Amino acid sequence: MEAPRIAVTGLGLITGAGDDVEQGWASVTAGISGIRANDLFDTAELQTDRAGLVTAAQPPGVDRCYWLAGTAVREALRHSGLDLDAADRDRGAVVVGSSLGAMPTLEGLHADLVHRGVLDAPAAAACQLPCVADHIAAAFDLRGPRVVLSNACAASAVALGYAAELLWREDADFVVCGGVDPLATLSAYGFSALGALDPRPCSPMSASTGLTLGEGAGFLILESVRHAERRGARVLAELDGYGLSGDGHHQTAPDPSGRGALAAMAEALRTAGFGPGDVDYLNLHGTGTPANDAAEPRALRMLFGERVPPASSTKSLTGHTLGAAGAVEAVASVLAVDRGKLPPTVNTRGVPQPHGLDIVPGRGRPATPGVVLSNSFAFGGNNASVVLGRPGRQGAGPRQADAVHEVVVTGVAGLAGAAGTTEELAAALATGQPCFTGTQELPGGGRAPFGRADAERAARGVNPSRARRMDPLSLLAAAAVADLHARHGKPTRAEAEATGIVFATGYGPISSVLEFHEGVLRHGIHGANPTLFANTVVNAAAGHVAMLHRFRGYTATLAGGTSSLQALQLASRVIARGAADRILVVAADEFPAQAVATQAALPGYAATPHVVPGGGTGLVLSEGAAAVLLERADTARARGARVLARVRGHGAAGEPAGLGRLRPDGHAWSRALRAALAEAGLAPGDVDTVVSAAGGHRVVDLAQARALRRAGLDGRPVLTPKAQLGETHGSAGALGLVAALTRPAPPGKLLLSGCAWGGSYAAAVLDTDLP
Structure with a gap:
């Protein structure tokens, strides 16, 4: 077609x-x-x-x-x-x-x-x-x-x-x-x-x-x-x-x-x-x-x-x-x-x-x-x-085709807060231990719970001469990719050069932007560090990862709270229509002190490192990163890769909520959930696991509960990874997938749910019940 x-x-x-x-x-x-x-x-x-x-x-x-x-x-x-x-x-x-x-x-x-x-x-x-x-x-x-x-x-x-x-x-x-x-x-x-x-x-x-x-x-x-x-x-x-x-x-x-x-x-x-x-x-x-x-x-x-x-x-x-x-x-x-x-x-x-x-x-x-x-x-x-x-002008070659290839997941890795590897992340989820074990001092006194990632640890696998040019966001992204390669194998040089990278982040390289701008504010042009400036663009992390591994395929960068779910959608669409064989979806979020202080000053931040999704405890911010390898199913089979899940469907929706706001009625959110189910050809009762976006914030958790009910998903088994991983914003959706695919028991038919302040929602359906 x-x-x-x-x-x-x-x-x-x-x-x-x-x-x-x-x-x-x-x-x-x-x-x-x-x-x-x-x-x-x-x-x-x-x-x-x-x-x-x-x-x-x-x-x-x-x-x-x-x-x-x-x-x-x-x-x-x-x-x-x-x-x-x-x-x-x-x-x-x-x-x-x-x-x-x-x-x-x-x-x-x-x-x-x-x-x-x-x-x-x-x-x-x-x-x-x-x-x-x-x-x-x-x-x-x-x-x-x-x-x-x-x-x-x-x-x-x-x-x-x-x-x-x-x-x-x-x-x-x-x-x-x-x-x-x-x-x-x-x-x-x-x-x-x-x-x-x-x-x-x-x-x-x-x-x-x-x-x-x-x-x-x-x-x-x-x-x-x-x-x-x-x-x-x-x-x-x-x-x-x-x-x-x-x-x-x-x-x-x-x-x-x-x-x-x-x-x-x-x-x-x-x-x-x-x-x-x-x-x-x-x-x-x-x-x-x-x-x-x-x-x-x-x-x-x-x-x-x-x-x-x-x-x-x-x-x-x-x-x-x-x-x-x-x-x-x-x-x-x-x-x-x-x-x-x-x-x-x-x-x-x-x-x-x-x-x-x-x-x-x-x-x-x-x-x-x-x-x-x-x-x-x-x-x-x-x-x-x-x-x-020109309107109506037709090329002699084949025009853009509809989806012709099945898309599968053949690798996942993630880190969040104190959990610096996928194994540590999986252990935290299994034991119920939070990864946000640190605190951040706030202006005017007091401290807020926070999941700080170890940037020095993340840099250990990177050539020191390259690591010195990388900002915290890039190091987190690189660490997730390195862990994926350790778990699932590195690509050959030919495979790497054909591999695309779609990068997702909630807010981008905050540290680099603030540090560069502070240098300008304090010292004018003499404080404008060109190395820092190169890292102020949101896609800098993807560029660093591409240079580290010689990735030269399809490349895009998305920003926002649902960005990793939308990155999975984009990568799946491109592979399905035959424009790429392999795309690595990488998501990362880092939060310097100023960012934590901003979030902690807004309503809904937790006073203690105890998060109960749906319990009104408040959220805890956490740094995190994830890497998800998507491939054409036939390409994966040809190289003998282990398939972890099949991609079945995606959905996205929005509402005119206004800047920094969210409507608690769940209407728009439910449209994203229903769209993903419809594309997957599934009824709500077919879903075995819902990976929840609930993280302790009363408005978000209430909106999702209502959205699940409107979509007919009320009562389905729910996984709430933010209880242990914290709120990682843009990388949350991808980390939710990592959490689901690293559990001892297969999650079956899996629905990922995500939202962003401002009124944007996304969902994805994957299936671990493989033929």
């Missing part, structure tokens, strides 16, 4: 080039750059004061990230003609790519803590990275699956891929998909510390003397062509395919061979059913840095030979909008298809293109592109390519 074709029916855009789609497109095609003086913050110590600055007036009382995102989403919905009041809001998904999220607000809160010792815990909880999707869902009352992707500068291109997976499997009727990032001192000082900024407006693929930061948001309304036709919508273009890969080479520099970029482009075209000869225009990653501007043309030559299509960099007009770049450039690519004009590259400074590419210099060029390939590459060696085409 062929999967649905995906229509783009609405666009929203706000960048330095213009406040909306029409202004932005007019400026871009006329070659008028939006790079200007940055007056948002002091730039005296930086390499440049130039930036792609949005000039529209920001309303008071809202974070710049949320304002930019809301502006672009509102325009995209209006442009699409989608009537949300008539649509099924339960099937409207929100998929966002972002590297920084609400960083401007977070920076201000952190400055108050560093300089005045004041911690505004509720405000800090409302501006974490996953909150941008919660803000959009609440603002527009969208109740479908919700996720934030954070692969640094490739984030929103990866988001487009995630949205495609949802629509190909008909998990949603429509997806509000895009990317957003504001200008922030964190990124400005970080790129200055790396020496990566151009003192003048950037000159991609010409002088190539550095990048220029930008800000903005780009959003697209995606839906199946059938859904668009039923409501009489005009289809602007189709999202035909995407490809992701990892370099496994360096944290900040691309692989100079261009092999990773080539793999992403080739996979995007293969998925779309097109060949290199079908491509009419390339929207380049084109940052203006010497390394990127040499590696990307090399990859193009390997794919296209001597006949590379016209290829321009719109970053020369908008600046580099970081996590928003993939979506901003996808909007430009759709407009190129719909309006019949290629965007130009400006600021060439009279320098001849050194690689012989046609970069469409100066002004837009009339053309009729039928197939466009848009590239986004990122820190951590992440490569993403997206294919957008």
Whole structure:
């Protein structure tokens, strides 16, 4: 069965080039750059004061990230003609790519803590990275699956891929998909510390003397062509395919061979059913840095030979909008298809293109592109390519197929708090002993129970020269992967290079972000540590793990409280449709003192290290990590791997609860549970074990109890791993799977349940009753 074709029916855009789609497109095609003086913050110590600055007036009382995102989403919905009041809001998904999220607000809160010792815990909880999707869902009352992707500068291109997976499997009727990032001192000082900024407006693929930061948001309304036709919508273009890969080479520099970029482009075209000869225009990653501007043309030559299509960099007009770049450039690519004009590259400074590419210099060029390939590459060696085409244009090759392969679990490992290995974790679960045996001193006095992981122990299996460059989150992730290999065997080099990694985390590298920013607050540019900055991107841990083990396959990073369950879903979808043989899902969460203090200051934190799920004791925060190896069943059998479980189904849902909130009625949560059961083809009574998300917090535990009852699962046997492991947020779902699969008695048909503050829910069904 062929999967649905995906229509783009609405666009929203706000960048330095213009406040909306029409202004932005007019400026871009006329070659008028939006790079200007940055007056948002002091730039005296930086390499440049130039930036792609949005000039529209920001309303008071809202974070710049949320304002930019809301502006672009509102325009995209209006442009699409989608009537949300008539649509099924339960099937409207929100998929966002972002590297920084609400960083401007977070920076201000952190400055108050560093300089005045004041911690505004509720405000800090409302501006974490996953909150941008919660803000959009609440603002527009969208109740479908919700996720934030954070692969640094490739984030929103990866988001487009995630949205495609949802629509190909008909998990949603429509997806509000895009990317957003504001200008922030964190990124400005970080790129200055790396020496990566151009003192003048950037000159991609010409002088190539550095990048220029930008800000903005780009959003697209995606839906199946059938859904668009039923409501009489005009289809602007189709999202035909995407490809992701990892370099496994360096944290900040691309692989100079261009092999990773080539793999992403080739996979995007293969998925779309097109060949290199079908491509009419390339929207380049084109940052203006010497390394990127040499590696990307090399990859193009390997794919296209001597006949590379016209290829321009719109970053020369908008600046580099970081996590928003993939979506901003996808909007430009759709407009190129719909309006019949290629965007130009400006600021060439009279320098001849050194690689012989046609970069469409100066002004837009009339053309009729039928197939466009848009590239986004990122820190951590992440490569993403997206294919957008003229409506109805069909490739000669095979188009994206529906699920054709069974997916199985062939390895699990985990650690949490004081349990530094899977065996220790399993022992804690068997004996009922908590892993959160430590405490954390709180500002103003007092201590809170806390499960601190031993970072030094986690680093023991890592080459010391590499370990010194890794942050706590990366070390925890690496420890889980090393334990998985010890338990289930290491892959051969060929297997490793074909292995993908999907990384999940609740809040990302908090330690690195806070430490880097504190250095800037106290010492300015002299306190901006470039090694720390490289680890502030959420996908840094995945990059470190990939380099340690030479993983070069499919790569994505998800952030949020349900991220590990959604990572399992994404990896399963990709393997099932034949785009990968093996993907390692890795989840990790670390919490420095400031994070523990924030959580402990919010309602529902336990006063003692005694957690009773459903008992109103309060939760205890704990650091943790897990690794889960997913494979095609036939591939696993061929190599003689022991199968631990079969993947049967997934479900996700959301509610417009608002930032940091959760509705206790269980309605949305039950929809996620029922969706997973339906995909698995199971009735509630078929479930042998429910792995609960209950962890002592009264609101969460009540909401889940009601959700289980609404889904017909009330009374089924329940496993409550958070009673011993603590609340690990994003990694909780994967750790729940580890807990279930390491019990002496097989759990049978297993349902994993997860939730995130802000109103996002996910579930997965696996089966250990193997044929």
